[in-house]
Amino acid sequence: MNRFAHALLAWFDRHGRKDLPWQQTDAQGRRAAYRVWLSEVMLQQTQVTTVIPYFNRFVAALPTLPDLAAADEDQVLALWSGLGYYRRARFLHRAAQLCVERHDGQMPADFDALAALPGIGRSTAGAVLAQAYGLRFPILDGNVKRVLTRFHGVHGHPDENAVQKKLWQHADLHTPAERVADYTQAIMDLGATVCIRSRPLCLACPVSEHCVARREGLTAQLPTPKAGKTLPTRATVMLILRDAKGRVLLERRGPQGVWSGLWSLPEATDHDDAWRVAQGLARIDDAQALASFVHVFSHYRLHVEPWLFDDARTARATRESPHLRWYTESEWPALGLPAPVRSLLLALPERKTA
Template sequence: MTSFASHLLAWFDRHGRHDLPWQHPRDAYRVWLSEIMLQQTQVVTVIPYFQRFVTQLPTLRDLAAADEDTVLALWSGLGYYRRARFLHRAAQACVEKHAGELPRDFDALAALPGIGRSTAGAILAQAYGLKFPILDGNVKRVLTRYHGIAGHPGEREVEKQLWQRADAHTPAERTADYTQAIMDLGATVCVRTRPACAMCPMHSDCVAYRDNLTAQLPTPKPGKAIPTRSTTMLILRDIDGRVLLQRRGEQGVWSGLWSLPEADDTDEAWRKAQRHARIDDAQPLTSFVHVFSHYRLQIQPLLFDGATAVHAIADNADLRWYPISELLMLGLPAPVRSLLMALPEPTAL
């Protein structure tokens, strides 16, 4: 075992996280689910989602048998909904091809939707104790600083170096604990800004600490200006308090989720609203901005109260009048869910 691994494991035994819900039991399904949820999301955010998810879908077969709306409803609020769709498809593939289990073969595991090299390694290391390295964002940050590797970690040559280092440090013994330990170190000590170097078991050999480069490493990705787009969301509410929802297409953000009909501006919003229902008036609600990773979306909600549904909607599988009280049963984008749950009381007719 390398000195890096032995020092890290000694630190983990005293200071690591040993009570995360996916560690008890630490089976392949729970490890896999946690790894997918933790992509671009912090542990403190993931824990309640994970617990709710495994309560309703406790096994891989349960996930495979669930309908997509159930899966997306459980995921709603975590964002990056493609992760949930890939999770669902991978579970179905496991039932069809792998007897309802996540395969222990690396290539078969990595071939499943949404499971890349690092996630496959994490599952095999943590669930089965097999020697496979991982390279998530926390591990990249630890290794970049420890070895003083310059260049954005997303660049091919830099990532290649990091994989080599990750593989060299991963021990054949206590692989599950080591994998958790290096993630914990990056998440709690070697954090993005103001790392707690004095508490780090590696600081005496860390190049970034030695050369005062912790603020410069990892090298940031070259910045790009984030554009702002705008949309008008139509909130058609009928006399029974139901709201018209529309399933989004398979392309773009929130793909496949139930959301609100949208228009480019108020005039188009009126035209769309009149196609869906008979309406009398509209009330602009407070606009707000939702930030995605690659752009900002300025949202102007427009409330049409007392709308009367037209019968044609019943013939469209992607349109649905839905009681607000039952929205938790659907996969909705988080800002849309918040918007609908905060609607003013219906205007008296």
């Protein structure tokens, strides 16, 4: 076993995380591939502490891969709601269906078969094969990139092709043939808890003695950050049409663009357009402007002005459209709603009664 892996595994035995919900093992001491895969997808762009309650809720509702494959998209998106990057959930759902169609409802133990599934890249496939099947495959998620970038003193943004190629070489070199599942968890844990983005805890690091970044005082400079740019701001008016029964009109978004496939609120470009859109959807009277807010996406900021139309009455166009539907508050939890829309609906003022 190489020196890096040996030191890392010794540290993991003393300090590593061993009680995460996706680490449960069977009688043979192996983790369920479905749970490993689900956790890996959820952990993309998201921290462990945020993921745990979502993971527990998801597997409670859909405990097996065939259960996920058989679920309807609304249930999957509702369980995912709040994690963001909803394409991950749709890829997860489709990949489960393909596993049922092609692999007898199991996650394949073959790299090419795994990588052929939607949303599974090289690192996710490697994590499933290493942690669930004990096969020697390297991984390179965000935490691992940070560890290897600093340890080897690799300059350049980790997503650049040349840099990523070099990091994959390092990842493969360090991955041992023994205890590969523990090693995979160990290097992720090291990046998440010790080799953190700001002020890494170098004194607690088991491999700091040979770390280039520590030796040369580069821990603050590595990984090389992406060139900064100002996020553009877009504006929208969200229309909350609420009828006398307290139901809110929701609209399923199309297959393209942000929040695709989710139930959301009808939108308008400006105040004049808001009246035109609202009048086309329902018979309305006055509007109440609610507190505006900004929601930040990875590539832009969205300035939202919510308008509440109380006592809206159903229009013919609404009744005839399959993408428009009135939902009561009790039905919202079962819908795939974007997190800011869900928060907005839950904070609505009570209806005023005559």
